[in-house]
Amino acid sequence: MISITVTALVFGVIFLAELPDKTALAGLVLGTRYRASYVFAGVAAAFLLHVVLAVAAGSVLTLLPQQIVHAVTGVLFLGGAAMLLLKKGEEEEEVRKPADQSFWKVAGTGFTLILVAEFGDLTQIMTANLAARYDDPISVGLGAVLGLWAVAGLGIVGGKALMKRVPLRLITQIAALLMLALGVWSLWEAVSG
Secondary structure, three states: OHHHHHHHHHHHHHHHHHHHHHHHHHHHHHHHOHHHHHHHHHHHHHHHHHHHHHHHHHHHHOOOOOHHHHHHHHHHHHHHHHHHOOOOOOOOOOOOOOOOOHHHHHHHHHHHHHHHHHHHHHHHHHHHHHHHHHHHHHHHHHHHHHHHHHHHHHHHHHHHHHHHHHHHHHHHHHHHHHHHHHHHHHHHHHHOO
């Protein structure tokens, strides 16, 4: 059974953490050059693969004693919050235009770009942490995939407008505060449990 609470929490955390990431900017660049639906299909498939791998890794962590899992996830969340707060502005990466703009070529370009850029990324590690923390792989996976897809869709379709209205630094700070709260909560449970 899917937990709406866990799915919503994971969605919010992953959405906010991914929004200021370079892949949202890459999706924006691809979306301005190619058919948005083709780009989204490739990007969405890559994010789905990343979430499946992260949830599988997080599910393995649930085999450890709960106090250890809470301590490890707490430290990783605090590290993630620090990474977001200390992160410098990233430059937009150059994306080469493929010769043909067929579905497979454009979707393949989006898939490859995200697959490589996101492997071991903060949101993939956070998804594994959340899967370990909540021991609910379906709810965590669903929340993470929907959060990543929402950011990809925003980046591809309306990224420029969003970034004009909401400062990237504010989004990053909100994501860092959420991760900080999750980290402190996990460490509290490790110590008090």
